[in-house]
Amino acid sequence: MKPFRYVRAYSVEEATAAHAGRPSSRYLGGGTNLVDLMKLGVERPGRLIDVSRLPLDAVEELPDGSVRAGATVRNSDLAAHPLVRDRYPVLAQALLAGASGQLRNVATTGGNLLQRTRCPYFQDLAKPCNKREPGSGCGARDGVHRDHAILGHSRLCIATHPSDMAVALAALGAQVELHGVRGRRTLPVAEFHRLPGDRPDLDTEIAPGELITGVLLPPSTAGLPSAYRKARDRASYAFALASVAVVLDVEDSAVRQVRIAFGGLAHRPWRAREAERALLGEPPSDEAFLRAVDAELCAAEPLRDNAFKVRLARNLTCDVLRRLADSSPAS
Template sequence: MKPFRYVRAYSVEEATAAHAGRPGSCYLAGGTNLVDLMKLGVERPGTLIDVSRLPLDAVEELPDGSVRAGGTVRNSDLAAHPLVRERYPVLSRALLAGASGQLRNVATTGGNLLQRTRCPYFQDLGKPCNKREPGTGCGARDGVHRDHAILGHSPQCIATHPSDMAVALAALDAQVELHGVRGRRTLPVAEFHRLPGGRPEQDTEIAPGELITGVLLPPATAGLPSAYRKARDRASYAFALASVAVVLDVEDSVVRQARIAFGGLAHRPWRARRAEEELRGGAASDQAFEAAMDAELAAAEPLHDNAFKVRLARDLACDVLRHLADSPPVA
């Protein structure tokens, strides 16, 4: 095992100062992904900064009606919180679909957003992977890629992002709070993760040394009918072949607003902007839902073994939209 330095931080400022953007430094909270990757030899940090004791473990309502979930809130606590269950059921359902109870009891909000792909070529040091080691090639492209991306991929990488929570947050128009040595800033969750392009090793737009201090859930999406649906190879503890989070605002059978995000299809949660535009102001009908999904997924570029994902994602989204169109707003 490679030796590493361990630092326990008791404030955000102490944590970011200990990291300070130094190569080889990593934040540690639940460790459900990072520690696994350390065991595999994929991650070899020189310094671990333990942030699990920072005062970032609360879920609270803010004066403007938004809800803030701290960066170290456990996934189980976030899924069960009354504010989340009542106002943002899509998030609660996505979290419950994401992992076993044991993992949810340890995994954190920030760590969930920062988890890395479960692509077997990334996790195996004996296989080529541009994400793990830039310039070595993408073994999955000509190898086993049934679970891989059909949208937004590049010749450099076809991996998918594994988070269920991030898909729901993208559909909710949530913001991620970041704190670094240069201060605080926020980013839309839908823009936080990157497509691979020519730099697949860079998963997110987070700057070196920045710490996720929380996630903001806006009042605009609170109380609207919402749902998360996930298709997987087995009934539990499996990553999505395709998933969809939908927040739908319908009045008098007309779609006022639709917010749709896919999981399991791309290098990041895929916000279905084209489908949302197609639906806005139109009838909440089966035909409209199907046409909108066809327009969105026309951009798909499936590989030899994962073309089934196009139809799977289309049918999954249409089924959720139909269900929500008949659902009353949450009180």
């Protein structure tokens, strides 16, 4: 193992100062992804800044009605919190669909957002991967790519983002809180992760040295009917072949508000804005749902072995929309 320096931080300021934007520095929370990548040799940090002791482990309601989840809140605690279960059920469902109970007890909110792709070519040092080693090629494109992207991929990378939680957060319109040497800022979760383009090695829009300090759940989607569905190869501890998070508000037999995000289909949680636009003001019917979802998925560019994801995503989404519409008192 490559030697590294270990620093335990007790404040956000101390953590960001210790990182200082050094390319070889990494923040360590639960470590459920980073430590695995270190064992594989994919990550070789020169400095680890342990942020697990930072005072960012609370879930709280803010004066404007939003809910803030600190970056070190464990996934299991976030899923079980009454504010999340009652107001944002799609988030609780997505969290419980991820990983295993043991991992959810360790994994953190911030770490979940920053986890890296599970593409086997990225994790295998003997294989070419532009995300791991820019310019080396994409082994998955002509190799095994059944699990890979059908939306937003590029010639350099077809990897998918593995987070279930991030898909629900994107649908809810959540914001990511960031703190760096230049101060604080927020970004919408739907814009936090990048599409690969010509820089697949850059997963997010986070600036060097910035630390995730929390996630803000907006009051605008609190209490609305919502749900998360995930299709995978086995019942537990498997990443999504396709998943969908939906927030649906029906009033007077018309769709008043709808938010849809896909997982397992792209390099980031994919906000289905075409489908959302197509559904606004429409009656919540099977025909309207199918037209809207097809309007979104017509942009898909499946590869040799993953064209099935188009139909899978369509069926998942229409089923969730139908169930939410049927359960709405205004439908």
